[in-house]
Amino acid sequence: MIDDAVRERSGALVQTLLDSIRIASVSLTGEGIGDQVAFLRKRLEGWGFAVEVHDTTSHPIIYAEAGPADAKFTWLLYGHYDVYPADEKQEGWRTKPFEPVIEGDRIWGRGAGDNKGQHLAMLGAIATWRETRGELPVRIKLILEGDEETGSVPLPKFVEANRARLKADLCVYSDGPMFPNDQPVLLMGVRGNLGLEFISKGAKRNLHSGNFGGVAPNPTLDLIHFLAEIVDRDGKLTVPGAGYADVKVAPADLEAVRTLPVDHEGFRESVGADPTTGSDDALFHERLMLRPAFNVSGFAAGYSGAGSKSIIFKEAIAKADVRLVAGQDPVAVADAIRAHAAKLGYKGIEIKSLKGTPASRTPLDHAFVPMVRDAVAKGFGRDPFVVPSLGGTTPDFVFTKLLGLPSIVIPLAPYDENNHAPNESTKVSLYLAGVRSGLHLLEAMARA
Ligand SMILES: [Zn+2]
Incomplete structure (x- = not known):
């Protein structure tokens, strides 16, 4: 049922991502930020969200809620609509960064992997649920920030100020690269x-x-x-x-x-040297x-x-x-x-x-891990690795430290997404697997 629903809507789901990539939304320069916020507000309202746009000292934070107020389970979902700058002349892009191109399974364009192809997959799951089954089975609280690529400066203040409203059972969101060869992972923290x-x-x-x-x-x-x-x-x-x-x-x-x-060959190809940790x-x-x-x-x-x-x-x-x-x-x-x-x-x-951004961790044996692992396994048709941490940094501490929530990250971009570099991409297959995972997660949260 979930497979069919996503297959039938795959064209529209991918189109939403292409539409978002086309609106630059570069936090460093401010280019396209207002247009991206307007685009997201319209889409979110269409998917049944009550949307608020909060001004900050930098770019707006979009906060939205959907689903029954008395639902037994609340999912806190996060993403960032801003992208890393892309100068097509200096950087050697093969395609124009803000004119997305599909080649086979790849979608090329700035933000395809980081982070538009990730938060839009989770939102695509919510939209698909609404279209195929009506009311959501859980309460969703969504934060989309516009300053992640410049350090998420306004986010902790927003979360502090809205601590009571942000009460939830679990924070799950998508960011970062998967392991090589499209191996799904659950990240239980970040550095x-x-x-x-x-x-x-x-x-x-x-x-x-x-x-x-x-x-x-x-x-x-x-x-x-x-x-x-x-x-x-x-x-x-x-x-x-x-x-x-x-x-x-x-x-x-x-x-x-x-x-x-460790994918030694992939590492060598990507880095041009062997890992300093040798064969260990x-x-x-x-x-x-x-x-x-x-x-x-x-x-x-x-x-x-x-x-x-x-x-x-x-x-x-x-x-x-x-x-x-x-x-x-x-x-x-x-x-x-x-x-x-x-x-x-x-x-x-x-x-x-x-x-300074602190590290963030959720215990590997947290009670919600089996539920999320199961949803991802069904969505990808492949068991995810449960790993302690991303090597990189996201503002995950606002969820674990400021809100006291368990937080699990499901990366949906390929290992070679080239984020922050020329020729950024994601894969259609991973984006749609993310949508399926989100739908399985909604089903599981409704039973939790
Ligand atoms: Zn980034």
Whole structure:
């Protein structure tokens, strides 16, 4: 019945995604945001949602509810309608990013995977239910934000302010890539992210290295040394109390990653190198999901043009992003790094926190896991892996920490979705499997 309903409506379901991709909605520039909000409001109202558009300090948050007010089960559903910027001239797109193209099973276009092809699949399930069976069996509370790609700044405030209204039994949403070869997964959490900037200052002007070398402060060397004191070559943070070794990993989490496969060939093809964890597949997933990782994402100092310059530059800057795991507070980690700098006597280095999103976790053995796993297995015709965490970051903490809800993520984009890069895509088959999974989930929630 669900298979037939989705097959019969597949044209319209895919069309909704194409229509959404066509409206740019780039949060960084604001392009098309108003049009995307208007598009979603109209569609949602057509599917029976009561829709509110909330202004924020940035782009609007769409909040909508549907289904009986007295339903026994409430599903909190989340998504983001904004997309990462796409400059077709600079980035080498084969097609125009905001003119979606279908080739075989692929849908090409910015936002196809991240996140339009994901939240619209879940909404497609709700729309299909309404069209084929009438009233929904559960209460749905929907949040669609427009700032995910720029850090979800307004979302925590919105959730805090609407805590009472957002009461629900379970948060389930779709984001992120699946495992290779279209292997479905349930993500029971996400890593957090801390953005840092290190500004190292020395003399008040650039100095001649002959006249001053050895006697003047050298902020470039200071910064290089300091970074080497807080992180090893593997990206393991070594700051006491906040480092890699200080993170407690639960035995159940280690057990869950022990049997997960690594697609070595796919990794090599995508990255152009082998994993730094070698042939140890369990360690690969442990490091990606259960351990923090420190990355220097930028370093600017001195002169790197042709020839050489004998100058001691007055300033050096580094940017870093730290992926955090459960139990690590972004503010505490930044403070520990600052305290370490002070203790080691790096007086000229200022450390600024640029952004901080905590990690988020729901226990692997939560009572709702079998229900969601079952719905996804039916929707995809294939059992999902239940994995502790996404390597990346979503604002999942607002659901688990601020609302105290269990939260389970069902990624619907292919492993090679190329989000944030040229030639982003999703697959029609995965999008429709997502719609089927959503319908099975509604059936199961009605019985929960
Ligand atoms: Zn994204």
